[in-house]
Amino acid sequence: MNPLATNGRRDFLIKVVSVTATVAAGGSMSGCASDRDWGPQFEYGVASGDPLATAVILWTHARRSDMSAVPVPLTWEVATDAGFQSIVASGKVTAEPDTGYTAKVDATGLRAGTEYWYRFRQENFRSPVGRTRTLPEAGATQVKLAVFSCSNYPAGRFHAYSDAAARGAQVALHLGDYIYEYASNGYASAQAAALGRQSDPVNELITLEDYRKRHAQYKSDPDAKVMHAAMPMIAVWDDHETANDAWRDGAENHDPTREGAWQARRAAALQAYHEWMPIRTGSSREVIYRSFDFGDLASLHMLDTRLIGRDKQVGFTELLNPATQVAAQQTLASATRQMLGGTQSTWLQGRLAASPGRWQILGQQVLMARMEFPVSVLQALNPTDTSAAAQAAGQAAINAYLTAKAKRAANQPLTPQETDLLDTTKNPKLGYNLDAWDGYPVAREILLNTAVQAFAGRDRKLVSLAGDTHNAWHAQITAAGFLAAQGGLAANTAVGVELATPGVSSPGLESYLTIPPAQITQIFRGVVDDLRWMDASQRGYLLLTVTRAELQADWVFVSDVTKTSFTASIGNSVKVT
Structure with a gap:
């Protein structure tokens, strides 16, 4: 059982039962609408995201029950109560065939730091009701964030999502791999048939329609519906929203001779992502980096370490092969090697210098701390x-x-x-992982020096969040000293902390190493100087409680992602001051 106060748990369950009952029915109908009305179905529920102090994105999917390919006009409503007695904002939006029958609206003119309820409707047909909130302004005293990554549908159930809602998380952060692109017999699919969670479509994702179908499948998950209906989400993509180990101009899991041009596949993936995620879409779908200020308490900078600026990864085979070793070492150590790209790096520098939060939080995909092993071991x-x-x-x-x-x-x-x-x-x-920041060491060093310079003379704390590995980590972030001769940080200077979330369902190190998880942990703790704690085998999420004085990180692990019923417990807690 979750260690929640009795009244809080009861109140939450009352709300969730009402929401999920409506979700299961695909929305509700009141009045005496005729069967000829072919009212819309809301089979994927509702979601909200990208909250600001006065605005939030609202999302749904709506299609006529006869599945005809026609636009579905909708009215959206925002209220201060679950019964919609006090509607404070409303408007019109259409679920178009060109957007896969998804509909998004930026609800503006709202009050800061306020909880709202929202829904979509067409005449007597109503969507499930969702709960969202706006970000606070100056003077906020606490914020509670649930951090997710690596939710793999065939690998298991998304219990982490509903547990975070039950624990009262206010905002969900998803650091990428919200979906996976593999075919139904691909990665982590061994138990999919037994679980009734085979991937749809069965083929690897290539086209726009492929990616749309996979997003729809993930949105159909009951735990995902509960989470999305309970809180707004702030999300970024990692690689599997397109293809494994993606970089700016390609991916490990993309073969242009069989699968066509990378740019076409990437464009299809990004279009589907913007259609199906409650994200604020700007003039370019490729630009996903953005910031969120929780008053002057915390500033969250969501980064794209995957697609917009990343140079191609260097492989271990290149580094360990005498014939390619020198060239690979030179590439790895290059001062021009990019993870974020120039434009995003300049943007981040400005945000670190200007944003008001004491806690400067990087919401990004891959491990930033130095997870270094001696070459003899590698x-x-x-x-x-x-x-x-x-x-x-x-x-x-x-x-x-x-x-x-x-x-x-x-x-x-x-x-x-x-x-x-x-x-x-x-x-x-x-x-050990050259797809992470360890594969871009000079770019990391520049970022750390930039952060220290931006924080000079101000009370600022750097926290980097990460996902990607499917395991849980707590590490010190230290400088390597590459820029010390130019007046930069000396080697081993502490700059911040890293808090990495486990996978929602994707298997971790324990799935491909033959040694017990406790031994894996012992090895990493013994070899990696900056590592403070890790868990090598459990699934779950990271729950952050942020106040002015401290940031508490609780790693919450679920008992089993292969069973319908589960328990959840806190496996480790860290306080950062």
Whole structure:
């Protein structure tokens, strides 16, 4: 059971039962409408997102019950009460065939820091009712955020979503991989048939209609409906909204000889994303980075580390192959290598300098902290070989390194081999995940120096949120010292903290390493200097409670994503001051 106050839990469940009952029916009908009216169905519920102090995006999907390909005109309403006795904003919007029968509206003229209820209707046909809220202005004392990532439909149920709603989260943050692009027999689909969660369509996503269908399937999930109806969402994409390990001009999971031009596939994916997500769409669908100020309490900067500016990833095979090693090292260390791109970097610099929040929070996709392993370990592990023999060799290399590290810490004499293992000129360190910021080390160093300069003379705290790995992490973010000679940060200067959310349902390290999760954790904690805590095997989400004095991070884990019933509990808590 969730550790919630009895009255709060009861009140919430009353609201959710009423909402989900309506959702299950695809909306409601009052009065005596004729069958000839072919009223709209709202089978994917409602959602809200991108809240500002005076505005919020409202979303739904509506199609005539006879499935005819005609526009569906709707009225939207916002009220200060669930019974809609006090409607404070309303207007017209149309669910068009050209947008996959989705409808979005930017409801403006609202009051800051206020809870609202909203719905869509056509004559006597009404959508489910959703609850949303606007952001506070100056003087806010607390905000409660639920942070999600990596919700994979065939891998399991989205219990993390409904649990966050039950715990009273005010705003949902989704850091990417809201959907996955794989075919029905692809990644994490082994139990899909047994769970009744096979991917739709069955093929890998390529076309606009493919991506629309997959978004629709994910929106049909009952836990997703509850969460979206309970709170606004602020979301960014990662790679799987397009294709695995995407970068600016391609992706690991895209073959242009079979799947056509990358730009066409990306455009289709982004169009479907903007149609199906409650996001404020600007003049360009490609620009998703944006900021949200929770009064002067916290400023949230949502970044795109995936599509708009990222250079192609460097692979371990290139770095460990003597024939390509030098060129790969030069690419990795290049001062011009980009993760965000120039335009986004300039924008972020301005926002860090001007935004009012004490807590400066980066909502982005991949790990920013230095998750570095010695090359001796990486070579033995061989990321391209996950066999038991290869992992045994990796374990031996890890043991040798940790033994040498422990002996040095205890001031015990080292053998010549152990001395060499700890000498970074002979055994340099390299990030284990080069798709993360470890693969863009100079770009990260520039960002950290930029943040410190922007915060100079002001009470500011940097917190970087991440998803992507499907595991939970807490780490110190430190400078590498690349710019120290130019007056930048010295090596190992602490700049901020990283809080990374586990996957909603996607499996993590435990799914492809043969060693127990506790041993995985022990290895990472022993090898990675900046790592403070991790969980290598559980699914769930990150719950943040932010006040002026502190930011509390609670990692909430669900008991089982393969069963309908579940329990949830806090697995770790950290207070940042």
